[in-house]
Amino acid sequence: MEEMYQYEEKLIREGIQVIAGVDEVGRGPLVGNVVAACVVLPLHYELEGLTDSKKLSEKKRDKFYEILMQDALAIGIGRVSPEKIDEVNIYEATKIAMKMAIDEANHKLKLEHVLIDAMPLALEIPTTSIIKGDSKSLSIAAASVIAKVTRDREMYALDKIYPMYDFAHNKGYGTKKHLLALEEYGICKYHRLSYAPVFKCRDKINEIDLLK
Secondary structure, eight states: OOGGGHHHHHHHHTTOOOEEEEEEEOSSOSBSOEEEEEEEOOTTOOOTTOOOGGGSOHHHHHHHHHHHHHHOSEEEEEEEOHHHHHHHOHHHHHHHHHHHHHHHHHHHSOOSEEEEESOOOOOSSOEEEETTGGGTOHHHHHHHHHHHHHHHHHHHHHHHHOGGGOHHHHTTOOOHHHHHHHHHHOBOTTBOTTSHHHHTTTTOBOHHHHTO
């Protein structure tokens, strides 16, 4: 746990009290929003087992999500739509989502420093970009869990509308079942047209969207 709090402890020793962690999910999927979270934890916070959301089971992520939603001093969520991703590219869309999340958290609690997973951001607030930060910073790990659970729940909702793509299991990634469904049923309005597997199926629209 001490290793997961080393960046926060260093800032605390420098007199910084309000430290946020930021992470995103959803850069690779063919469908849905890219989602970022910004989380401010209480000073010297401990939550045994919290780490990069990709290393946690869904059950553990859901458990940590509920705890963090109660314990965090401030949480911000940023979402960027497939349309915007297609317009600006996924890298720029990720930065936009992160800034949205930071702005929301900052409105709730004035941030003094932001720890960011890998992505360099130009902000008025001092920042530290940490490669693989979701495995090195508790604040970023918390943000990774909040972002992941938030996006997964969005995918479960989409799965109820478009069960043929199997979003509940693939979370929008290009699995064999998802790709075969694209060929058979075409694209839905939440697919990212700038992604190659979707682009080549762009002329066929899912009947569910045509009926709306």
